Amino acid sequence: MQKIVVDIYGADSGPAVVLGGVAKAIKQEKIFPILVGDSALITESMTAFGIADSQYEIIHTTDYITNNEPATVIFGGRDESTIALSYKRLKEDDDTIAFLSAGPTGALLVGSICRLGLLPRLKTPLLCSALPCADENLITLLDCGAVIDCTANDLVRFAKMGSVFSKCYCGIENPRVGLMSVGREDAKGSRLTIEAFSKLKGLDINFIGNIEGSDMVSGYADVVVADGFLGNVLLKNTEAAGKKAIEIIESLDVLSADTMDIIKTALLSKFDFNSRGAATFLGTKKPVVKMHGCANEDTVVASIEQILRLSKNDFSTELEKALLA
Numbered sequence: 001m002q003k004i005v006v007d008i009y010g011a012d013s014g015p016a017v018v019l020g021g022v023a024k025a026i027k028q029e030k031i032f033p034i035l036v037g038d039s040a041l042i043t044e045s046m047t048a049f050g051i052a053d054s055q056y057e058i059i060h061t062t063d064y065i066t067n068n069e070p071a072t073v074i075f076g077g078r079d080e081s082t083i084a085l086s087y088k089r090l091k092e093d094d095d096t097i098a099f100l101s102a103g104p105t106g107a108l109l110v111g112s113i114c115r116l117g118l119l120p121r122l123k124t125p126l127l128c129s130a131l132p133c134a135d136e137n138l139i140t141l142l143d144c145g146a147v148i149d150c151t152a153n154d155l156v157r158f159a160k161m162g163s164v165f166s167k168c169y170c171g172i173e174n175p176r177v178g179l180m181s182v183g184r185e186d187a188k189g190s191r192l193t194i195e196a197f198s199k200l201k202g203l204d205i206n207f208i209g210n211i212e213g214s215d216m217v218s219g220y221a222d223v224v225v226a227d228g229f230l231g232n233v234l235l236k237n238t239e240a241a242g243k244k245a246i247e248i249i250e251s252l253d254v255l256s257a258d259t260m261d262i263i264k265t266a267l268l269s270k271f272d273f274n275s276r277g278a279a280t281f282l283g284t285k286k287p288v289v290k291m292h293g294c295a296n297e298d299t300v301v302a303s304i305e306q307i308l309r310l311s312k313n314d315f316s317t318e319l320e321k322a323l324l325a
Contacts, residue, residue, distance in 0.1 A: 003031070003032050003033075005034045007036050008035055008036065009101075009103060010064070013295075015037060021295075021301050022035065023045075023051050025300070034058075034096065035056055037058075037061065042056075059086075059089060065082075065103060071104065074114065075110065083101065083108060083111050087099065087116045088115065099289070103290075109127075113125070116288070119284070119323055121323055124146065126144075126157075126158060126282050127143055127144040128140060128280050128281075129279045129280075137170060137219060138166075139216065139219075140223045142165075142224070143227065144231045148229045149228075159225045162223040163206070163322070165282060166222050168313035169315070172222050175206060176206050176208045177205050177208065178208050178215060179197055179200060180210075180211060180226040184210050217241075278303040287311075
């Protein structure tokens with residue numbers, strides 16, 4: 001059984017969805033969770049889900065950081081918060097493989113630096129998401145909002161790390177890495193992307209050159225590299241497009257119910273982000289996986305499966321090798 005530290009707070013719908021998802025994962029014999037939060041609430045919920053107390057561990061606290069607080073509160077004075085206690089256990093216990101939370105992105109990012117630690121040559125982690133596209137593969141997008149002001153060398157690191165993630169998580173042996181720009185021509189882009197392009201050409205990865213916005217859904221690239229500002233816009237736009245497509249289909253009254261169900265099922269198989277896991281901080285000494293605030297039980301189960309796949313493929317070791325190359 002793999003040990004995963006789980007912060008029970010942060011989901012918009014409350015701890016119940018997190019605990020429900022964890023219970024499903026336990027029943028599938030996937031993990032031994034270390035649940036961080038109110039012990040009475042955890043015990044009551046897990047008992048209701050039919051989970052014995054021998055199937056999990058509790059780190060008790062009632063303090064958790066909210067989205068309304070500055071990320072810097074994790075630096076000090078909140079040692080009993082769920083995020084701080086989770087990082088402490090993750091760092092000190094060699095048997096724990098990852099940390100899963102729906103808590104504030106900023107606090108998780110800052111906490112990963114000051115309470116867990118990063119891989120060599122990194123000053124900050126980046127945020128990575130696996131998104132659906134037109135073909136059967138997933139697109140790895142990074143950075144999704146952690147590193148807003150980037151240098152060309154940052155984008156080079158993103159490309160290396162994204163290539164490893166795509167291989168370990170998406171199962172793509174030689175992922176095609178594209179640099180997001182305003183066109184596929186080599187000379188197009190900002191000063192940042194033009195400088196990064198010249199550096200990326202010399203890397204030992206499958207760099208296919210510049211790509212453009214439409215390639216987010218075309219399947220032309222397996223890894224999309226962008227600064228955190230642009231990456232976050234691309235992420236939110238892709239998610240919104242999928243949701244809107246489903247809403248449009250649901251509003252039509254010219255198709256039969258059976259046809260509507262077929263179309264909706266096809267769209268949901270591509271754009272149901274809650275069943276596709278969560279974003280991953282890349283560069284932390286152990287994986288830290290961040291769920292959406294709107295996470296449900298399916299999100300939790302998918303995120304746990306994501307963590308287990310990365311662990312099986314020795315992701316952290318492979319990532320460190322790539323960064324040192």
